[in-house]
Amino acid sequence: MAVLLEKNFPVEAGAFTTAGEASTTIKRTLKQLGIGPEVLRRVSVACYEVELNLVIHSRGGTLTLLVDPEKVTLISKDVGPGIPDIEKAMTEGFSTASDEARTLGFGAGMGLPNMKRNASEFDIQSEVGVGTTITMSFALK
């Protein structure tokens, strides 16, 4: 089914002052579209995690929201640095967050596992020096 709605949100590396703004807009959009509470909640959690990952770990990137009648899709695409060991990164409790991020309450190592748990489908592709792309979809039916 063709994508009917697409919104792109550039996310800057290290921009803690604006962190979470893309998620807030995405939530508002989904509420206006009438997406049910259960899916909405899962998207909210995953969306915030992925947005914060862009802020904390990446060199900047874009968060994309796609909606079609079957599903909501979130794509996070950054320009590096890339994840050397995806399996390790997906392990609960593993984190490479900076001390700065940790003092702000991040870095519990639950980000990626949480995203995977909340999404209906989860895919992560990464190449060191190039970047990481995370695709998550949330089935509407």
Place this chain on the structure above:
Amino acid sequence: MKEKRFHSVRLEGEKCRGCTNCLKRCPTEAIRVRGGRAHIIDERCIDCGECIRVCSYHAKVAVTDPLSSISQFKYKIALPAPSLYGQFSNLKSISQVLGGLKRMGFDEVYEVARGADVVSKAIQERLKDPKLPRPVISSACPAIVRLIQVRFPDLIDHIVDVRQPMEVAAMIARTEFARKHGVDPSEIGCFFISPCPAKVTAIRNPIGHTKSAVNGAISVLEIYGLLSSQLKNTPVDLTLEEASDLGVGWARSGGESMAVSPDNSMSVDGIENCIRVLEEIEDNRLKNLEFFEGAACTGGCVGGPLNFENNYVARSEIRKLTTRDAEPNLNVDAGMMTKYDLYMSGRILPNSAMKLDDDLMEAMRKMEKIEKLYNELPGFDCGSCGSPTCRTFAEDVVQGVATKMDCIHMMKDQLRVMAQQMVDLAKTTRE
């Protein structure tokens, strides 16, 4: 077919000047100015009373019951909100307020703070269930519950299913009075002395159960004058004071948390602040928090728009009055926990008033049109068009309730083009 909803918050049309004060402050974007005066969108209004507070022309009012309405009942019980105690300076004892109410024509007074004691205990019982999503959200402020229904439907499962203190107080008061005096419960009228319009609406349109145990709501302002004149002549009678300090503490923000879960709770007051924290709960950032108490009014119930005293003064009065108990303890008889329906009987449902369309495809089409129009708008959020922001204006145009030319900036551009066209036309037709 949508039924007309009851709202305590109303507009007195002839007083409205069509300014943008209320428009900009409404947390659910429920107000529009059309034809030079404000209109409230019924489905979106949560009766928080923000508009009453900001209206310079007193065009926004709260509908409450007059004191005379108590005469419909043979027996009359007053249910004073704990915030009422904070309205008088240098009160010697809460019992003066309770005694004063009796002198005003009530047969009995039952403190809503006692209801709060019982409700606190009932919430503590619920918190023992680890399956409830955390943080558990208080159900006490009806404006916050309605805000969640409208703007945070995915957080409804977090709301604790315990009835409000005024409901519990009314149930207990009626049952006890009927038993003590051997009268028919239907002859007893329970009247809440209310600091806020949201509670008035909650009596007419209960959330989570079908019928309120409260028969009417009289605003604090309505009785303030008469009650203050009674206080001097009302002797202190400590036997009348039955609620604990914790129960009375519910009058101010933080009081409920203190009574329910002092070790791991968060109390937030002011509706905009509540919205910020609810966004965080939605993102799962506060998953280690046990209990969230949100009050729409600054300061909590002492900040209700139907109070006389300002919330800071009232808050400090409440603090002075709640130093009676050596140890903080809830005053709850074990029997009360099983005897009354403390828990809601129905589910709290989402309110879909923010939805663009019932059909997802159609909603997406509208969203696209909104984006397109929004990008043409100046982004001043000036409110001159009668919608609170440029974005809501774009929504209103797409929904067919406003037209592009309601935007004075677009209109100006249009006029400029037309003026040029007229000049051009004049030139070409000159002989």
